[in-house]
Each structure stands twice: as C-alpha cells, then as structure tokens.
Amino acid sequence: MTVRTRFAPSPTGYLHIGGVRTALFNWLFSRRHGGQFLLRVDDTDQQRNVEAALAPILHGFRWLGLDWDEGPEAGGPYGPYYQSQRGELYQAAVNQLLAQGAAYRDYATAAELQSEREAAQAAGRQFTYSRRWMAETPREAERFEAQGRQGVVRLKMPRDGELALDDLIRGEVRFAWASEQDHVIQRADGSCLYHLASVVDDEAMKITHVIRAEEHLPNTPRQVFIAQSLGYAVPAYAHLPYVAEPGSKTKLSKRKLDKYLKNRDFTALVDRGGRIAARLGLETTADTFNPVIVDFYEQIGFLPDALLNYLLLLGWSFDGEREEFSRPEMVQHFSLERVNRAPASFDPQKLLAFQDRAMQRLPLAEKAARCLALLQRAGLAGEPPGEEAQRLLADVLAAAGDRVKLAGDILDYEEFFVDDQSFPYDAAAVAKRISGPAAARDLLRRYAAELAGIEPFTAAALETHLKEFVERRGVKLGDIVHALRVAVTGKAVGFGLFDALAILGRSRCERRIGRALAL
RNA sequence: GGCCCCGUCGUCUAGCGGCCUAGGACACCGGCCUUUCACGCCGGUAACACGGGUUCGAUUCCCGUCGGGGUCACCA
Numbered sequence: 215m216t217v218r219t220r221f222a223p224s225p226t227g228y229l230h231i232g233g234v235r236t237a238l239f240n241w242l243f244s245r246r247h248g249g250q251f252l253l254r255v256d257d258t259d260q261q262r263n264v265e266a267a268l269a270p271i272l273h274g275f276r277w278l279g280l281d282w283d284e285g286p287e288a289g290g291p292y293g294p295y296y297q298s299q300r301g302e303l304y305q306a307a308v309n310q311l312l313a314q315g316a317a318y319r320d321y322a323t324a325a326e327l328q329s330e331r332e333a334a335q336a337a338g339r340q341f342t343y344s345r346r347w348m349a350e351t352p353r354e355a356e357r358f359e360a361q362g363r364q365g366v367v368r369l370k371m372p373r374d375g376e377l378a379l380d381d382l383i384r385g386e387v388r389f390a391w392a393s394e395q396d397h398v399i400q401r402a403d404g405s406c407l408y409h410l411a412s413v414v415d416d417e418a419m420k421i422t423h424v425i426r427a428e429e430h431l432p433n434t435p436r437q438v439f440i441a442q443s444l445g446y447a448v449p450a451y452a453h454l455p456y457v458a459e460p461g462s463k464t465k466l467s468k469r470k471l472d473k474y475l476k477n478r479d480f481t482a483l484v485d486r487g488g489r490i491a492a493r494l495g496l497e498t499t500a501d502t503f504n505p506v507i508v509d510f511y512e513q514i515g516f517l518p519d520a521l522l523n524y525l526l527l528l529g530w531s532f533d534g535e536r537e538e539f540s541r542p543e544m545v546q547h548f549s550l551e552r553v554n555r556a557p558a559s560f561d562p563q564k565l566l567a568f569q570d571r572a573m574q575r576l577p578l579a580e581k582a583a584r585c586l587a588l589l590q591r592a593g594l595a596g597e598p599p600g601e602e603a604q605r606l607l608a609d610v611l612a613a614a615g616d617r618v619k620l621a622g623d624i625l626d627y628e629e630f631f632v633d634d635q636s637f638p639y640d641a642a643a644v645a646k647r648i649s650g651p652a653a654a655r656d657l658l659r660r661y662a663a664e665l666a667g668i669e670p671f672t673a674a675a676l677e678t679h680l681k682e683f684v685e686r687r688g689v690k691l692g693d694i695v696h697a698l699r700v701a702v703t704g705k706a707v708g709f710g711l712f713d714a715l716a717i718l719g720r721s722r723c724e725r726r727i728g729r730a731l732a733l
Numbered sequence: 734g735g736c737c738c739c740g741u742c743g744u745c746u747a748g749c750g751g752c753c754u755a756g757g758a759c760a761c762c763g764g765c766c767u768u769u770c771a772c773g774c775c776g777g778u779a780a781c782a783c784g785g786g787u788u789c790g791a792u793u794c795c796c797g798u799c800g801g802g803g804u805c806a807c808c809a
Contacts, residue, residue: 224809256809324807340735341805366807384738393736398807408809432737432804453738456803461744463801479744479760527745527758534747535757554746557802561744564759574772616772647769680768695768707770 217249218422221282222412224256225267228501229274229508231560232427232457232466235525239454240425241280242526242548252419253285255296258411264298274508278518279541284419292419297411300418304406307414307444308367308399315350316443317399319365321358322347342373343396367400369436377435382423382452382550389435397436413437417446425452425550428557429465452550455529458559466560468506480505483562490514490622494591505562515588515621520572524565528558538571570619582607585624594631606630606717613713629703630717634725643706644733647696653689654697655731660687661694662727671720673712680712701730 219240223233244251253275257264272286284290294300311317326347334341347363349355355365372391379387399410416424431453441448457466460477474480483505491498496513504510511521523539530553532539539547573581586607589595595603610630611618618624629637648654661683668679684691699711702723708714715723 222809226809259808335734338734364807368807387737389737393805395805401807403807405807407807412809427803428738429803430809433809455739458802463739465803524745529745531746533757537745537758556739558745561759564745567759570772614771617770619771692768699769705769709770711768 215422216420217244217247218252218420219244219249219425220252220254220416220419220421222254222256222415223268223271224259225264225271227267227270228468229271230466230468231506231508231525234274234278234280234508234521235457235528236425236427236454237275237280238278238522238525239530239548239550239553240423242544243423243425243550245545246548249422250283251281252290252292252421253282253288253295254415254419255286255298256408256412257296257298258406258408264296270509274512277512278508278522297415300411300415301404301406303414303418304400304411305404307410307440308406311369311399311440311443312367314443316370316439317367318345318370318396319349319355320345320347320368320396320398321349321355321361321363321365323363340393341395342392343368345396364402366398366402368396368398369439371396371436371439377438379434379438379451381431382425382450383553384431384453384555387431391435394435394439399440409433409436410440413440413444413446416449417441417444421449423450423452425454427456428453429456452553454553455555455557457528458557460560460562462559463557465557466506468500468504471500471504471506474505479562483566486566486620487514487622490588490620490625493625493628494588494622513622515584515623516569517572517576517584517621520569521565523572524568528560529554537568566619570616573619574616578608578611581618581621582611584621585611585618588621588624589631592625592628594625594628603631609713609717613709613717615709617709627708629705630714634722634729637704639700639704639730639733640706643700643704644730647700647706648730648733651693651697653693657687657689657694658697658701658727658731661698662724662731665720665724665727668720671716673710673716676712676715698727702726 221233221237221240223229241251255264255268268286275282282288284292285295308317312319322343327343330344331341347358348368349358349365358365371394375391377389377391379389381387397409398407400406434451438448458464459466459470460474460480475484487503487505487510488498491503491513494513497503502509503513508521519541522541522544523537526539526544526548527537530548532547532552582604586595586599586604589607590597590599595607599607607624610627611624614627617626648658661680664679664683668675680694681691684694695711696706699708699714700706702718703714718726
C-alpha cells in the first residue's frame with residue numbers, strides 16, 4: 215500500500231505557522247515512505263474568493279519547498295481537489311448513509327434544539343438530542359415539511375458501546391459513543407459539512423494516514439462512524455500536539471499578537487522584522503506582518519530550511535542530541551514514533567538560532583543572491599544589478615560574515631550601497647566619537663591627508679598604515695578607529711574598519727571623512 | 734461543566750526500571766578573544782508537579798490528586 219497523506223487547508227488568506235508544521239510532518243511522512251503528499255482545499259463553506267484566499271497558502275508552500283503531488287495547480291487522478299466541486303460525491307454518501315439508517319432527516323428548529331440543550335443543562339445531564347423531529351420515512355418528512363420546517367441530515371450516532379481508536383502518536387484513545395452528538399452532515403440547502411466531506415474525500419483520494427493537529431481528536435469518532443457506515447477502510451490517525459504560544463501551553467493564534475508582544479523574545483523577533491520591513495516600506499499590520507504567519511519569515515529573509523528545521527524539532531526529536539538536519543536527512547530520519555505528545559511552545563530565540571547557523575553554512579554566492587533580492591526590494595540595487603553592485607555586495611557580505619543572520623540584515627549596511635552624500639550619520643555616534651573627543655577631528659583630518667599615499671588600498675595595508683600612524687602621533691588605536699568608523703559609515707557599530715575602508719575605496723573614504731569633518 | 738489529551742531545566746527535548754550525583758540545544762549569567770558589533774571559545778545557574786502503590790530499586794509501570802490544554806456549531 216502506498217502511503218498517501220494530505221494537508222487540507224481552509225482558504226483563509228494566510229498560512230499559519232502551526233499549519234506549516236502539520237504540513238511538514240505530513241510531507242515528511244509521505245516522502246519517508248516513498249508515498250504521495252496532497253493538498254486539498256477545504257472550502258465547503260463556499261467562500262466567494264477561494265482563489266485569492268488560497269494564493270498566499272500555495273505561495274507559502276512553494277517558498278518552503280514543500281511540493282505536493284496532487285492538488286490545486288498540480289492536478290491529479292482523484293480531483294477535483296476543491297471540496298466545493300465535489301458535491302455529487304457527498305450527496306451520494308449522504309444518500310447511502312440515509313438508506314442504511316446511519317443518518318436521518320431532522321426537522322428540529324434551532325430554538326427547539328436550544329431548549330433541549332438548556333433542559334439537559336438545568337437537569338445536570340449531558341445533552342443528547344431526543345430525535346423528536348427525526349423523520350425516518352418520506353411520509354414523516356412530508357408531515358414536517360407541511361409544517362414549514364426545513365430538514366437537515368444528521369448522523370444517527372450509536373448510543374452505547376465505545377470506540378477504541380489506535381492513534382499513531384497517542385496510542386489507544388477511548389470514546390463512549392453515547393457522548394457523541396448527532397452531528398449535522400448536510401444543510402437544508404443541500405450543502406455538506408466538513409466532517410462528511412473530509413471522510414468521503416480521504417476515501418476517494420486513497421489517503422492512508424491522517425496526520426493532523428490534536429484539536430481534531432474529539433472529532434475523530436464521528437468521522438470513524440461515517441467511514442465505517444460507508445464501508446470504508448478507516449485510515450490510520452496521528453494527532454499532533456499543537457504549537458503553543460511562547461511561554462504558554464495555549465494554542466498559538468494569529469489574532470493574539472498583542473498578547474505575544476508582552477513576551478520579550480517574541481517582541482525581539484517582531485522588532486527585528488519591523489526594522490527590515492521599515493527599510494523595505496512594507497506594511498506591518500498584524501494581518502500581514504505577524505510571526506504567526508509564514509509570510510513574515512519570507513519577507514524579512516529567513517531561509518526556508520532553517521524555519522523547517524526549527525519546526526521539525528518542535529515536537530519531534532531524533533536522539534535528543536542532534537538538531538541540524540538537511541532536507542534529505544529530515545526525510546530519511548522522520549518517524550511518527552518520535553513525535554512528542556505534549557504541546558510545544560514556539561520559541562522565537564531558538565528559531566533565530568537555527569536561522570543563524572543555516573546562514574553561516576550558506577555559500578557566499580547563495581547568500582548574495584538572497585540578500586540581493588532584499589536590496590532590490592529596498593531600491594538599493596538595480597534589476598538586474600550592475601556588475602559593480604554585485605561586487606560590492608560580495609565584498610560587504612564577506613566582510614560582514616556572521617553578522618548577516620537574515621537576508622534582510624544586509625540593509626543594516628545600506629551605507630555601502632548609497633551615494634557618499636546620502637547616507638545618514640547617527641547623531642549619537644557622531645557626538646560620542648567625533649564631536650566629543652577633543653582630538654578626533656584633528657586626527658581625522660591628518661589621517662585623511664595621508665589616504666592618498668596608501669598603496670595598495672587594501673585592508674591589510676590600511677591596517678599596517680593606521681598602526682604606524684597612531685604610533686607616530688603617540689595616540690592609541692582606539693582614539694581614531696571609532697571616529698573613522700563613524701566618519702565613513704555613519705554608525706558606531708559595523709564590521710572591521712579596514713574592510714570598510716577598503717571596500718569603499720580611497721576617494722569615497724576621502725569624501726566621507728570630509729563630510730564628517732563638516733558635521 | 735461533559736468528553737478527550739498532556740505534565741523532565743525559562744523554552745525545545747533525551748530518558749522506554751538500575752548506565753541519572755538526569756544528557757543535549759536555545760536563552761540567561763560570568764570570563765576569554767577584540768577597533769565597535771557579531772562570531773567563536775571556556776565555565777556556570779537551572780527540571781523529573783504532588784501523593785500513594787508495584788519493585789531489591791522508580792524520571793521511567795499502575796492509581797489518585799493537582800495543574801495545564803483541546804473540544805463541545807447547520808466553522809474548518
């Protein structure tokens with residue numbers, strides 16, 4: 215039997231980080247077993263603009279490199295892959311359920327149901343529908359309809375016995391059938407609901423393993439009931455613990471950004487992204503720019519592999535020691551047996567650590583390609599970039615080394631990519647390193663005068679020269695290094711000063727020092 | 734509240750009866766390196782929720798308590 219897993223997003227307009235982890239585990243499991251991974255759109259509630267709401271989700275999958283064998287755009291032998299287009303299949307299933315007595319037409323009104331519920335609650339009993347408005351024959355149905363009632367189709371759940379479910383992650387889980395409700399599977403207008411559709415599609419699409427978030431665990435009995443009633447082979451279930459809020463065990467939610475911002479690590483991540491977004495002129499509303507949404511990471515220059523590696527470790531472990539996995543290694547080692555049962559809270563710091571290490575391993579050329587895209591978005595490089603810009607980028611990247619942790623961090627070095635007259639000077643840095651120290655301006659002036667004689671104009675030669683310069687003048691290296699850095703970059707921090715000087719070149723250095731002197 | 738799930742350092746986790754004076758990673762705190770920042774290196778603080786069993790021996794097995802969470806729709 216070929217392993218087939220699926221991820222069934224509802225077209226909501228964004229890809230939730232927890233959803234990505236669920237998708238990743240599905241993808242990994244299918245790849246591990248040489249099977250297929252499919253995407254199916256759960257749009258049973260018929261939103262108007264499914265395509266538009268689906269686009270960001272597919273975009274996210276593509277960015278992450280989680281390819282799907284069947285689904286939207288990919289097609290496949292079991293399509294269509296949109297539930298809104300599979301109505302006949304659901305109708306047939308409903309008819310079969312009805313014919314077998316596993317479902318019934320029900321004519322209760324919302325108010326009637328409500329009063330039964332309240333009565334049960336008042337009596338301290340668990341609510342179980344009386345089935346008073348159940349129509350088991352066409353004649354009964356006609357009678358109710360004559361009263362102007364609208365019929366829905368409900369599942370006729372067993373009222374005794376129990377279901378022992380063998381979950382691949384949780385082991386055996388038992389549910390008493392009596393505590394299940396007669397859920398509606400088809401509305402009065404004929405449209406079908408998620409649970410029915412999901413079970414019918416999983417069967418039709420030959421899904422062998424349903425790997426999904428824990429919140430679906432309580433839904434499982436009714437799905438098993440539908441599957442069994444229809445004579446389907448029940449798929450294997452694996453319920454993943456959900457991704458929790460930072461520092462809490464509550465499910466991570468897109469809507470609670472304000473709350474998460476009280477968490478220091480989360481705030482650090484948002485601020486980090488915000489700085490980059492500001493330079494890119496991106497909108498930063500919680501709807502689009504939010505670490506709970508995958509787009510956030512793409513926009514500020516995360517590496518997909520780093521995000522995935524982090525997410526992999528959120529609930530799964532190899533041996534407790536090893537944490538770094540390349541894409542093929544993930545596929546090779548993944549197993550459901552090593553998925554943890556407890557929810558795991560999202561830790562922005564650790565994510566950043568994975569990103570940091572992944573970036574350090576990245577060959578310079580690839581790093582440059584990723585940074586270039588951000589530079590272009592910020593308008594600091596042309597499309598295509600000139601040869602000069604590419605050389606500059608490579609030099610800056612080589613000099614910056616580990617400091618560029620996100621592709622967007624390249625924007626911290628924007629001063630190298632702009633005109634000598636345009637880059638800004640940090641006022642505090644100027645005050646501390648140039649205006650403050652009495653000798654700073656004089657040293658800068660004397661140094662600038664010697665620039666013309668430094669040959670070759672390389673980092674090594676510049677260093678030798680500056681050391682000799684400070685010795686000659688009887689000052690310490692620190693007396694001029696800081697002033698010089700501020701003079702040529704506008705900032706108090708940055709990579710090696712000699713690299714900066716060499717990258718800029720002689721004439722740009724002269725111009726910049728001249729500008730700083732006039733400040 | 735009913736049903737279900739879960740419970741090892743702040744966080745992610747290893748541990749499937751003795752190897753545990755509980756290991757790794759991130760974070761944190763010190764120190765080193767150093768022209769700033771970052772990296773790197775060295776060291777440190779820090780956890781088995783609690784109570785009963787079972788056993789020669791429990792972090793590991795069982796029960797209970799407590800705690801946390803999920804779910805209870807004509808949403809998905």
